Amino acid sequence: SQLPGWSVRPDGSIVIATGNDDALGLYRCTPYNSYGTAGESRPTRVLLKDPPAFTVRPKEEYFQEVGRELVIPCAAHGDPPPTITWLKVGSVGKSSAQVDGNSSLVLHPLIKEQHGVWECTATNQVASVTAATSVHVLGTSPHAVTNVSVLPLLLAANISWEPGFDGGYFQRFSVWYTPLARHPPRAHHDWVSLSGPAGAQHLLVENLQPDTSYQFSVLAQNKLGSGPFSQIVTSVPRGFPVTTVPPEPPAMTVRVFLSPPRALTANETVRGVLLRWEPPARASAALSGYALELRQDKGGWEVLERSIPGTDTQVLVPGLIKDAFYEFRLVAFAGSYISDPSNTVNVSTAGMEVYPSRTQLPELLPQPVLAGVIGGICFLSVAVIFSTMAACIMNRRRAAR
Numbered sequence: 001s002q003l004p005g006w007s008v009r010p011d012g013s014i015v016i017a018t019g020n021d022d023a024l025g026l027y028r029c030t031p032y033n034s035y036g037t038a039g040e041s042r043p044t045r046v047l048l049k050d051p052p053a054f055t056v057r058p059k060e061e062y063f064q065e066v067g068r069e070l071v072i073p074c075a076a077h078g079d080p081p082p083t084i085t086w087l088k089v090g091s092v093g094k095s096s097a098q099v100d101g102n103s104s105l106v107l108h109p110l111i112k113e114q115h116g117v118w119e120c121t122a123t124n125q126v127a128s129v130t131a132a133t134s135v136h137v138l139g140t141s142p143h144a145v146t147n148v149s150v151l152p153l154l155l156a157a158n159i160s161w162e163p164g165f166d167g168g169y170f171q172r173f174s175v176w177y178t179p180l181a182r183h184p185p186r187a188h189h190d191w192v193s194l195s196g197p198a199g200a201q202h203l204l205v206e207n208l209q210p211d212t213s214y215q216f217s218v219l220a221q222n223k224l225g226s227g228p229f230s231q232i233v234t235s236v237p238r239g240f241p242v243t244t245v246p247p248e249p250p251a252m253t254v255r256v257f258l259s260p261p262r263a264l265t266a267n268e269t270v271r272g273v274l275l276r277w278e279p280p281a282r283a284s285a286a287l288s289g290y291a292l293e294l295r296q297d298k299g300g301w302e303v304l305e306r307s308i309p310g311t312d313t314q315v316l317v318p319g320l321i322k323d324a325f326y327e328f329r330l331v332a333f334a335g336s337y338i339s340d341p342s343n344t345v346n347v348s349t350a351g352m353e354v355y356p357s358r359t360q361l362p363e364l365l366p367q368p369v370l371a372g373v374i375g376g377i378c379f380l381s382v383a384v385i386f387s388t389m390a391a392c393i394m395n396r397r398r399a400a401r
Contacts, residue, residue, distance in 0.1 A: 012031070027046060050126065061134040062133060066140050072120075074120035075102065086119070089132070090116065111137070117132055119132050144227055145164050152236060153237065155206070155238070156206040157237050159175050160201060161218045161230065171220050173200065177192055178190060214236070215233070258285070258334045259280040261278065261290065262277065262278040262342065263277060264345050269316075273328075274315075283332070289307060294327060294328050320347070325349075
């Protein structure tokens, strides 16, 4: 007779939905048809086995000083009795941990590398069950930060990260960065470090060169020393100007050509250095202006003037410093596009007098201001004349008396 939850399939198999003591025993299968049967099958025995179940589970986390002993209990029962194994999550190769006769994990002496998540697994022929715990090793240098990300900005980059375990002490973070070599690999990189404020998990790195690849890494430090560097992330900061142009359908795509300004020359005048150039040879969009860049004594390039009208082909540069070496170059703008720099011209002021600045040139004063200055001078002159005449008249009257 069938019990609740029992069923027979068309192929003759018996299905027991829930295994319990009712299922224990010997079973025989008898096939038959309209001609009868050939006899029973050999008997088979049904046994019930229990999957592993924890009788002692490890706590969620443990804290212990480095160098001391840490024992984490774990026990389970089942039929047949399960085997207990321990494994550190994310570890490569065999762990240095030991397991005692009670299946407890023994960490002695406790070292920094044993910090992390450990799993206790109980296994028998029926199933496997796992329990996890976190081990925090105190009194060490910090662990490496994770999930370092770089957000490129205008001539800058925002670095963010997730802190690792602090080793039991307050930790601070610093961002290290360096530009990548554009030429054959250098013997070493010159890394620059920038310390972040206390408790910060992100830092803005400014004054980066546009269109240059940079490598970034984050370092954690506490009172015991520095942890390992994070993984290195490479990023390129955005240059100036930056314009996001939405993509157009392929059939409507228009390729914009904008070649650099041509034939940039420099001529010395009494008012300063006069720069002349010719417009770009190719510009498929209307030319909107120029930007003048300079650098002094082989330093970094700086924008001197970024609003030169597109119709101009010369500009006067006053205010140069005596006994200095200057380089000038020009870039052109056409709507949202910027050209490559023009040729570079060199200007040396060695032995020259300091060029006057624009504000020192009277002929460059606006006409209303110049008219006001002239009017004031005329008024003062007339006042002086009248005052002199009045004084002379008063002196004569006194002499007549």
